[in-house]
Amino acid sequence: MSKLYQTFRTRRMPKIYFAAFIIFFTIYGFTHYQSSKLPPGDPNNAGLILPDGFEALAVVDSLPGFARHLAVNANGDIYVKTRLHARNDGYGNIAMRDTDNDGKADIITPFNKYESSQYGTAMKIHNGYLYYSSNLIVYRQKLEPGKLVPEGKIDTIVWDMPPSHSHQTKPIAFDGRGYMYVGWGLGSDVCTNGRPGAMGAGKADPEIPGEGCPGMIDHGGIWKFSESKLNQKQEQGKRVATGMRSIVGMDWDKTTNALYAVVHGRDNFRMLWPGMYSPWESAVLPSEELFKIHDGIDGGWPYYYYDHIRGKKYLNPEYGGDKVKEGNGAKLTKPVMGFPGHFAPNDILFYKGNQLPARYKKGAFVVLHGSTIRQPYPQAGYFVAFVPMEGGKVTGPWEVFANGFAKNPILTANSAGYRPMGITEGPDGSLYISETEKGKIWRVMYKGDKAKFGPAQLAKMVTEKNTAANIKDPDPIKDDLDRGKPVVASAVYSMYCAACHQRDGKGDNSRFPPLNESEWVNGDKNRLISVVLNGLSGPIKVKGQDYNDPMPAHGSFLSDDQIAEVLTYIRSNWGNTSSAVTKDEVAAMRKATTK
Numbered sequence: 001m002s003k004l005y006q007t008f009r010t011r012r013m014p015k016i017y018f019a020a021f022i023i024f025f026t027i028y029g030f031t032h033y034q035s036s037k038l039p040p041g042d043p044n045n046a047g048l049i050l051p052d053g054f055e056a057l058a059v060v061d062s063l064p065g066f067a068r069h070l071a072v073n074a075n076g077d078i079y080v081k082t083r084l085h086a087r088n089d090g091y092g093n094i095a096m097r098d099t100d101n102d103g104k105a106d107i108i109t110p111f112n113k114y115e116s117s118q119y120g121t122a123m124k125i126h127n128g129y130l131y132y133s134s135n136l137i138v139y140r141q142k143l144e145p146g147k148l149v150p151e152g153k154i155d156t157i158v159w160d161m162p163p164s165h166s167h168q169t170k171p172i173a174f175d176g177r178g179y180m181y182v183g184w185g186l187g188s189d190v191c192t193n194g195r196p197g198a199m200g201a202g203k204a205d206p207e208i209p210g211e212g213c214p215g216m217i218d219h220g221g222i223w224k225f226s227e228s229k230l231n232q233k234q235e236q237g238k239r240v241a242t243g244m245r246s247i248v249g250m251d252w253d254k255t256t257n258a259l260y261a262v263v264h265g266r267d268n269f270r271m272l273w274p275g276m277y278s279p280w281e282s283a284v285l286p287s288e289e290l291f292k293i294h295d296g297i298d299g300g301w302p303y304y305y306y307d308h309i310r311g312k313k314y315l316n317p318e319y320g321g322d323k324v325k326e327g328n329g330a331k332l333t334k335p336v337m338g339f340p341g342h343f344a345p346n347d348i349l350f351y352k353g354n355q356l357p358a359r360y361k362k363g364a365f366v367v368l369h370g371s372t373i374r375q376p377y378p379q380a381g382y383f384v385a386f387v388p389m390e391g392g393k394v395t396g397p398w399e400v401f402a403n404g405f406a407k408n409p410i411l412t413a414n415s416a417g418y419r420p421m422g423i424t425e426g427p428d429g430s431l432y433i434s435e436t437e438k439g440k441i442w443r444v445m446y447k448g449d450k451a452k453f454g455p456a457q458l459a460k461m462v463t464e465k466n467t468a469a470n471i472k473d474p475d476p477i478k479d480d481l482d483r484g485k486p487v488v489a490s491a492v493y494s495m496y497c498a499a500c501h502q503r504d505g506k507g508d509n510s511r512f513p514p515l516n517e518s519e520w521v522n523g524d525k526n527r528l529i530s531v532v533l534n535g536l537s538g539p540i541k542v543k544g545q546d547y548n549d550p551m552p553a554h555g556s557f558l559s560d561d562q563i564a565e566v567l568t569y570i571r572s573n574w575g576n577t578s579s580a581v582t583k584d585e586v587a588a589m590r591k592a593t594t595k
Contacts, residue, residue: 003339004138038355038428039103046442047418048576049404049464052457053357053448056402059432060096060105063439069123069171069249069347069422070434070441071130076427077148080167081123081132083436085116086546092116093132094121095148096388096441103443111149114139117164117539117548118510121248122172123422126227131180133170136160138182156548158182158225158232163538166511166549167219173259175252180227180258181240181293183247186219187550190318191302194535194552196205197272200318204303205328211303220244220301222261222293234455243299243332244291246576249347249367260336262345262366266305266316267373271315271499280476283374287338288345290366292392300332308338325360336387337394340473342371347422355429356446357453363389365401367420367433370413370470372508373499376407376482382416383464384423384433400461400471402444405435407467411481413508437509447483464585492562496554497570505574511549513542516574527582528571529589532563560586 041055048056059078065088068081078096082088091110118136124131129140130150137227138158141150157180160168165187173181191213192198206212213220221244223237243494246264253260270282277285286305291297300306304313304327313329315321341343347367351360363386370381384402388395388525406416413419422434431444448457469479477483500512507514515521520542521528535553539546554563560583567586571578 037101038430039101039449040445041447047404048442048444049278049460050402050444051453051461053453054444054446056442056444057103059098059441060108061438061440063094063441064110065091065094065106066436066439067094067421067434067441068118068121069424070432071123071125071424072426072432073125073143074427078175078372078432078441079123079125079130079132080434080439080441081351081422082110083112083118083439084545092120092134097148105441107148109149112141112154114154117168117546118475119164119166119169119336121169124172124174126174126335131157131172132363133172135164135168135170138163138170138172138180156231156235157227157229158237160184160234161373164548167264169246169248171248171250171261173250173252173476174227175257175259176254176352178265180225181250181252182223182225183244183250184219184221184223184234184259185244185246185248186213186215186501187213187301188213188245189216189268189272190316191271191422192318195272195275195557197557198318200316204319216242216302222247222250222259224575240295241291241293241297241299242513243297243301243304245301248369249345251348251350253350253364253392254352255258255350255361256292258392260350260364261290261291261293262348263289263299263301263335264344265289265341266301269317270498274495276317276323279376279480280474283341283377284473285341287335287341288343288368289335290339290345290348290364290387291333292336292372293473294333297333299335300329301430303327304329306335306338308340311338336389336392337398339366339368339385339398340380340417342374343531344369344371346420349423349425349431351429351431353425353427353429356431357450359388359453360386360441363387363393365423365431366398367423369421369436370406370410370416370419372413372502372510372512374474375494375498375503378411378469378479378481379413380410380470380474382410382419382470383468384420396490399458400464400468402433403461403464403468403471404565406470409481410504412504413510414502414504414506414514423525490566492558492566493569496558497566498503500549500551505570507542511547513540513545513547515570515576517576518542521576522578524591525579525585528567529563529581529586530593532558532567533590555590560584560590 045056046058096105097107120134122133155475167185202212222241225237267284269277272562368381405418498537505515529548531556537550567581
């Protein structure tokens with residue numbers, strides 16, 4: 001460096017030029033040094049389809065208990081929230097370390113046993129602490145330099161009252177000013193009893209919270225808490241957002257100094273309103289929403305839904321809507337971006353590093369876990385999107401950043417292979433992506449020329465968006481998987497059961513249990529009839545796995561003949577060989593259980 005300086009002096013170059021050269025040399029050198037230190041990607045990018053210049057490797061192929069969200073420490077240690085504690089010997093978290101810098105985790109250590117359903121989700125590192133959540137509680141633990149697994153006491157930061165339900169996921173985000181934001185979903189599709197044609201509880205646009213959906217009084221929104229005060233109850237926080245059904249991913253964008261959240265829309269237009277919505281409309285609507293959160297924002301749910309095709313909020317039919325009525329929807333805050341229905345956005349990340357091309361610092365990555373209820377069309381989602389933004393405003397259509405997690409076409413959620421879940425950033429700017437079905441973790445790196453990254457490098461991702469069955473809008477006729485096929489399934493099952501238990505009776509490996517070779521299907525016939533007639537709530541175990549989503553009662557809208565038909569169909573398919581159910585047996589059970 002001294003010789004370099006002497007050269008500049010000999011040639012009498014101004015000091016400002018010398019300083020500029022040094023800055024350039026430092027940046028250039030660091031960039032190339034960093035790139036040279038990145039491990040090689042796996043063959044075929046570990047299955048992922050990425051823009052040109054990117055490589056991916058599998059940090060780990062599978063984890064016991066699978067995976068929800070994840071975080072990476074400043075030294076590269078990875079922390080993962082376990083999806084199914086029981087399959088991880090009861091442990092809720094997993095810590096991983098790469099000791100030889102090949103990108104692969106060679107130390108994998110489960111830690112901390114605590115109660116949680118599979119909806120416990122958060123995993124964040126903030127100010128030297130590891131924050132994570134069950135479906136009811138947000139915890140915190142001090143990370144110690146050099147130690148992979150935190151050994152100190154577990155602090156309870158925020159806790160929720162049981163019982164739990166499917167949308168109590170407790171995602172978290174930090175604003176850098178000492179506050180933490182916590183999502184509080186509501187375990188309902190649209191605040192009804194689940195019967196077709198049933199009206200929603202309360203009235204739309206309530207001026208007093210108690211006049212609307214009762215659950216919205218203390219659910220369906222985002223609350224703000226101190227990030228360090230212990231044992232905070234919900235009432236000690238401040239509600240900053242409402243009208244949001246299920247919030248699984250949140251992140252704070254330092255550029256716009258604002259909180260952003262991805263929100264799941266409602267389901268089952270066709271099943272609940274068959275005379276109003278076509279199968280195609282029910283598959284692509286309503287929109288999944290990306291919101292920029294401001295104090296007092298109202299997303300409109302359960303009274304309204306967003307139609308990304310028409311760019312408007314409409315009244316839900318449960319509150320008097322007819323696909324045309326807008327009510328007061330125009331007064332609600334529109335989402336920053338609307339994704340097609342049932343894509344299931346489960347995480348969001350605003351990139352802060354320097355490894356990736358600069359364009360990825362202007363926008364948000366969104367992980368789309370994938371649909372379960374799009375039949376008779378292929379299931380969709382199952383990829384990572386990028387939303388280009390500047391100043392908090394979208395500057396173009398959403399893009400496909402990573403695909404290839406699932407095998408197309410995806411007929412049922414349980415046959416997808418992998419379902420991406422969480423995304424985070426490593427200290428060197430690499431991206432890490434988790435998935436829920438096997439617990440695979442990918443590391444995505446950029447090794448191309450950042451200065452030349454542009455449309456040519458994105459061309460194949462544009463093709464993915466327009467042609468991949470799990471991403472493109474399905475053609476109403478050509479993409480109907482049942483078109484031209486003989487009807488072999490039960491009509492009742494196809495309409496009322498397949499959305500949850502899937503076309504093949506195997507459930508979705510997550511919320512809804514399998515029916516194939518199930519002890520509930522092949523066991524006590526009267527118990528099975530009662531479940532269909534009267535519904536079922538509370539945790540159950542099916543084939544060794546716990547499930548906690550309620551099943552609505554079907555007895556009020558299905559006849560004895562229909563229930564007998566569908567149960568006979570279920571008990572004689574997918575490996576089940578049990579006896580038929582008669583309408584007389586259903587009638588007797590209906591009489592015995594009717595109050």
